[in-house]
Amino acid sequence: MLTRDFFNDVSEKNQVKKALYKLIHKKDSISKVELLHRFHVPNTTMTRMVAELVKRKLIRECGVAESNGGRPSVLYEVVPDAGYLVGVEIARTHVGIMLFDLSFKPVGADQFMITNKHTPEVTIKLIIEGIEHLLTQYRVDPLLGIGIGAVGPIDRKNGVIINPSAFPAKGWLNIPIVSMLKGHFDVPVVLNNGANTAALAEYHANQSLQGESLLYCISGYGIRCGFIKEGQLFYNTQGAASTFEHITIQADGRPCLCGNKGCLSSYVTFGALFDRMKEKGISPSLDQLLNSKDPAVKEIILESARYYGIGIANMINALHPDTVLLHGKLIYHDRKYYEEVVRVARNHTCMKEISIKKGSFGEKATCLGAAIFVFDQFFNE
Numbered sequence: 355m356l357t358r359d360f361f362n363d364v365s366e367k368n369q370v371k372k373a374l375y376k377l378i379h380k381k382d383s384i385s386k387v388e389l390l391h392r393f394h395v396p397n398t399t400m401t402r403m404v405a406e407l408v409k410r411k412l413i414r415e416c417g418v419a420e421s422n423g424g425r426p427s428v429l430y431e432v433v434p435d436a437g438y439l440v441g442v443e444i445a446r447t448h449v450g451i452m453l454f455d456l457s458f459k460p461v462g463a464d465q466f467m468i469t470n471k472h473t474p475e476v477t478i479k480l481i482i483e484g485i486e487h488l489l490t491q492y493r494v495d496p497l498l499g500i501g502i503g504a505v506g507p508i509d510r511k512n513g514v515i516i517n518p519s520a521f522p523a524k525g526w527l528n529i530p531i532v533s534m535l536k537g538h539f540d541v542p543v544v545l546n547n548g549a550n551t552a553a554l555a556e557y558h559a560n561q562s563l564q565g566e567s568l569l570y571c572i573s574g575y576g577i578r579c580g581f582i583k584e585g586q587l588f589y590n591t592q593g594a595a596s597t598f599e600h601i602t603i604q605a606d607g608r609p610c611l612c613g614n615k616g617c618l619s620s621y622v623t624f625g626a627l628f629d630r631m632k633e634k635g636i637s638p639s640l641d642q643l644l645n646s647k648d649p650a651v652k653e654i655i656l657e658s659a660r661y662y663g664i665g666i667a668n669m670i671n672a673l674h675p676d677t678v679l680l681h682g683k684l685i686y687h688d689r690k691y692y693e694e695v696v697r698v699a700r701n702h703t704c705m706k707e708i709s710i711k712k713g714s715f716g717e718k719a720t721c722l723g724a725a726i727f728v729f730d731q732f733f734n735e
């Protein structure tokens with residue numbers, strides 16, 4: 355039986371084996387004694403199931419556990435190159451494509467910028483070519499699934515990108531990206547909000563987050579967030595914890611593209627900062643924003659940090675996360691901006707114990723989380 359069949363087989367008999375595989379996958383390595391302890395089946399059944407997974411080259415022996423008195427117990431780990439996953443990030447500025455093995459280690463990557471020429475047809479053709487290229491370059495066998503983390507709003511269930519706001523190219527309306535990629539690669543393809551998949555990447559990688567609630571906030575040309583509560587992604591109807599960028603932070607404030615006034619978006623996005631720069635006669639660009647020494651630019655950035663801090667505090671007070679992770683060019687690039695966001699967020703929430711940090715995966719987070727998301731689907735039947 356092929357590796358692909360193992361992951362796609364949803365029969366009850368196979369579900370038990372998949373659950374065993376998932377348990378081994380969760381750990382770097384795990385002993386047979388611990389497997390028996392965690393998995394309530396007779397010793398003989400466990401021996402048979404483990405032998406089958408070893409025979410299929412899905413897991414392998416990787417040493418012997420220290421025993422306390424009893425017989426030493428064999429350790430097992432998953433075979434990382436038994437199969438591969440692709441994670442795709444579709445952001446407003448770029449598309450990232452990454453190939454991962456089954457231990458979620460990056461194997462290869464590709465990226466292209468989004469311009470006004472990147473209609474859905476052009477973009478999806480480039481994504482397909484990018485994935486094909488990685489599969490050939492790294493002699494991938496087999497590819498198990500493709501996860502996509504996209505800018506919202508999306509229809510997660512039907513795999514459709516609805517109408518990403520402020521997208522540079524025309525034509526992005528109700529794009530059934532999942533069926534388009536499925537038609538080409540014939541593997542499971544899933545779509546989620548990029549902020550959610552980024553949150554998932556951090557959640558999986560960080561043992562200290564297990565069982566906790568995590569809010570992941572992305573700032574840049576748009577503002578987005580993902581929320582994980584006790585291991586589960588939180589969804590509203592359009593696949594995200596956000597219309598985050600349209601929460602009100604200033605009564606009767608600046609007008610927003612959505613038609614309301616005083617939205618977070620009108621104070622914190624790059625577009626909002628560019629507007630402030632124009633008002634002060636400074637020619638706006640991302641380079642200016644990240645590298646200018648002009649005190650007027652610095653003040654614009656710090657002002658937006660204060661508004662962003664208030665927006666995050668509102669989300670904290672509503673959702674009660676244990677940890678908040680921040681992600682975005684200014685967050686990583688401008689220490690004062692980051693510190694001001696954190697200071698103001700802390701000042702405006704009553705949850706004083708909360709941990710607010712930078713994301714640890716940087717640009718890789720969305721792709722990695724998308725790959726983890728498609729992997730998780732094999733075990734969710």
Ligand SMILES: [Zn+2]
Pocket residue numbers: 599600610611612613614617619
């Ligand atoms: Zn708005």
